[in-house]
Amino acid sequence: xxxxxxxxxxxxxxxxxxxxxxxxxxxxxxxxxxxxxxxxxxxxxxxxxxxxxxxxxxxxxxxxxxxxxxxxxxxxxxxxxxxxxxxxxxxxxxxxxxxxxxxxxxxxxxxxxxxxxxxxxxxxxxxxxxxxxxxxxxxxxxxxxxxxxxxxxxxxxxxxxxxxxxxxxxxxxxxxxxx
Amino acid sequence: xxxxxxxxxxxxxxxxxxxxxxxxxxxxxxxxxxxxxxxxxxxxxxxxxxxxxxxxxxxxxxxxxxxxxxxxxxxxxxxxxxxxxxxxxxxxxxxxxxxxxxxxxxxxxxxxxxxxxxxxxxxxx
Numbered sequence: 001x002x003x004x005x006x007x008x009x010x011x012x013x014x015x016x017x018x019x020x021x022x023x024x025x026x027x028x029x030x031x032x033x034x035x036x037x038x039x040x041x042x043x044x045x046x047x048x049x050x051x052x053x054x055x056x057x058x059x060x061x062x063x064x065x066x067x068x069x070x071x072x073x074x075x076x077x078x079x080x081x082x083x084x085x086x087x088x089x090x091x092x093x094x095x096x097x098x099x100x101x102x103x104x105x106x107x108x109x110x111x112x113x114x115x116x117x118x119x120x121x122x123x124x125x126x127x128x129x130x131x132x133x134x135x136x137x138x139x140x141x142x143x144x145x146x147x148x149x150x151x152x153x154x155x156x157x158x159x160x161x162x163x164x165x166x167x168x169x170x171x172x173x174x175x176x177x178x179x
Numbered sequence: 180x181x182x183x184x185x186x187x188x189x190x191x192x193x194x195x196x197x198x199x200x201x202x203x204x205x206x207x208x209x210x211x212x213x214x215x216x217x218x219x220x221x222x223x224x225x226x227x228x229x230x231x232x233x234x235x236x237x238x239x240x241x242x243x244x245x246x247x248x249x250x251x252x253x254x255x256x257x258x259x260x261x262x263x264x265x266x267x268x269x270x271x272x273x274x275x276x277x278x279x280x281x282x283x284x285x286x287x288x289x290x291x292x293x294x295x296x297x298x299x300x301x302x303x304x
Contacts, residue, residue: 040294084255139287
């Protein structure tokens, strides 16, 4: 009876560990470099580093210019209009909700960009002639983080459109009441 | 006479030690404040916006430094004119903020960095 139980538990442990191992191997395979890629990274290391450096600088400029526009939309347009509507005792609740969503997503955008920039900087510090695999792994993480920044920027674009839609609805109902 | 000399020497040494201690404390406080400010500089995200850092010299001139944009007034009545003026300002800014697909992931792809699995394709690029 005890042996049967032992075999049963051993079987469960083996099955569970094989699932864990296969999942791990699958994850490894998805980021495994081929020998050809390793050679390319080693031989083209300086070119790759130069490209990353250019991307890094252009991204910083884009972050500053785009960030200014995002801040301007919130602080100089949405918030003043919302308070003006409130002072006139009109219903601007949907505009308030849109502004709150926009500000939340803007904070996410800032954090995502910061994480991406730190990751890209650390990737650029890796010597790809000596550690091509580590370099590539770090590059993959930077790609994922850049994707998060892209998603945040797309979300902000949707929020800008949503606020515009809410404003159009508000203006329409205001004009209907006035006429 | 000897005692007096001894006292003078002690007073001199004490004063000298105090001066050294004051110098060390000043350096310690300065180092602490620099460490705190550097930690805040990097953790707050300011470092990412600072284009005066080395490596950004060429692009800092491309910053859009248009300060002429005026804030929409947050007081006053709401009427057709104010709504129209807001809509105009909003549309202009929104158009600029949504103009390009910012931070597209393709710029870091294997193809863009020319480290893809097919060396022949890379060589032809």
